[in-house]
Amino acid sequence: MTGKVTIKDVAKAAGVSEATVSRALSHNPRVKRDTRQKVQNIASNLGYHPNGLARSIRVQQTHTLGVIIPDILNAFFTHLSRAIEDAASRSGYDVVLVNTDESLAKEASALNLLLEKQVDGIIITSAGGPTDYAAILGSTPAVFVDRMPPNVQDTPYDRVLVDNVQGTQAIVTRLIQQGAQRVGIINSAVSFTASERLTGYQKALTAAGQEPDAAIEATAREDNSNVQQMTRQLLINQKCDGLFVGDNTIMEEVLRKLPDLNLPHLQLGGFDDQDWFDFLPQPIVTAKQPIAELGQTAIDRLLAKIADPDLLPKEIRLSATTISR
Amino acid sequence: MTGKVTIKDVAKAAGVSEATVSRALSHNPRVKRDTRQKVQNIASNLGYHPNGLARSIRVQQTHTLGVIIPDILNAFFTHLSRAIEDAASRSGYDVVLVNTDESLAKEASALNLLLEKQVDGIIITSAGGPTDYAAILGSTPAVFVDRMPPNVQDTPYDRVLVDNVQGTQAIVTRLIQQGAQRVGIINSAVSFTASERLTGYQKALTAAGQEPDAAIEATAREDNSNVQQMTRQLLINQKCDGLFVGDNTIMEEVLRKLPDLNLPHLQLGGFDDQDWFDFLPQPIVTAKQPIAELGQTAIDRLLAKIADPDLLPKEIRLSATTISR
């Protein structure tokens, strides 16, 4: 904890009461110009930094928001947390970010940590468990972003989500239009987004008069250790000439395998866009998520809920954009 | 702020004193098994979460460390902050991370924020200004990582740095060994690392019997907006057949320009490694920084300093690894 210069020291040095120091430093108008000046000078000379904990405990709010993210190394979440921070900062809120590594246990302790830090609200990208959020959160406002846990339908929380069905359908449809006859899928292990993306994939096939085929619907392990082998399975054994990839981490593994397979006419598509896809040798079509809007909307809803706890929960869907390279 | 169930509520419901609740919940041995059980049950039934602010203010430490990072979207810093978090978490510390966007003003408010949050210590990747850290930090321990501000030499802070000179020299030497006759440099705008990397570059040239030439030493703008043009300048106008690039963000712009220039025999090298360099069509040699060690070492030093404020400051240099693709 920092050096011990407190409001009391400043008060003593300035020859005024603690109350006056407090007022002077918080730009309270009911204090003489001179007094304010003197107090401010002395405070900065002494290197006084108000103790935010003491303040928060007194005013019963921290002006801090908690953010729970499953994997900060995943570029999508890096950008999402940045978007959330920017949006929060625009509204004058600080942010404490916690990683869960997709682990329910870590998510639970993250939640506890944030609650103990008395954050004014929490933004959660859920690790997907059947956690009883309402029981843990109590009266702390929260909004779910990107992923919705299974039982959250009837809970009092907002959800800010991407339209995974539409986004996936658009991409798979594009692959088919570009000539793919048989499009496989390597989906992610994350239940919420994966099931929506699978639906989008199947709708695209059906709309094109094709029959979904379980033999070319694969699911990656959480650590993606089986992706390269699945890529071969779908593209060689199953003779797919199109492939939809469930997220950017899986895509990286697929790209790692492709050169071995030498398939110049493969139609490749996937969720999540990355700048460096510009440098890839093969064409690729991606669903770029509206990350900035996701962050801003989540913050807007959370702050609204903090301001008015009776606000009714909403589910908001934002659309992904299809990008062809 | 969270629902208002406090230690007092638990005490009342359990028919004991607040002190006993506190003891029971903090596994203090001096409390009867039965009482502890009862208290724990009641606490969890009530959905009690201890108020960490109140606790911290009382015990005069937060068990939280602050981390100041210039750009969380830069992959190097994403990984560095993750490494720091992991190391901190291993020692039971929480982390609050703040972005500065390389702005001195934002760095100043980040520092203030962390100080007001009463963090036990701070890890700083400096935006590079002449900030008087000692004046701001007071007695809060801090360590500098990756970059050292100009005036920190004689201040009481540890520095954990990469050996930029050696790392750069190794790469440029490699480029020359591979046949480059004239190696240019596009350096970053960050003064600390840039000047060290320039030194390494020049040492490599000199060691190879070449004369450094200011005409092929370029510096990128902070937003890299002039990098593509510089790439052309060095590779076409100045006829460089080798190029050293100061960091990964600049490298991305260089890579964006290269296809236009059609230089199949270019010897390309740069600081910072990225996984996706695997997918590049041309060869590239990079300096991979020891990020995990950087984070762990910084945390080790910081915790040591927290434990013993009289610890003498040290400067630690870690080596980068040369990777050829």
Place this chain on the structure above:
DNA sequence: CTGAAAGCGCTAACAG
């Protein structure tokens, strides 16, 4: 315009 005093929620003596 300023001061005195109370109290936010918690833990650490000190008693018992």
Place this chain on the structure above:
DNA sequence: CTGTTAGCGCTTTCAG
């Protein structure tokens, strides 16, 4: 083994 009390640093009535 448990209760009483004081106090961490701050803001906010309530008086003046």
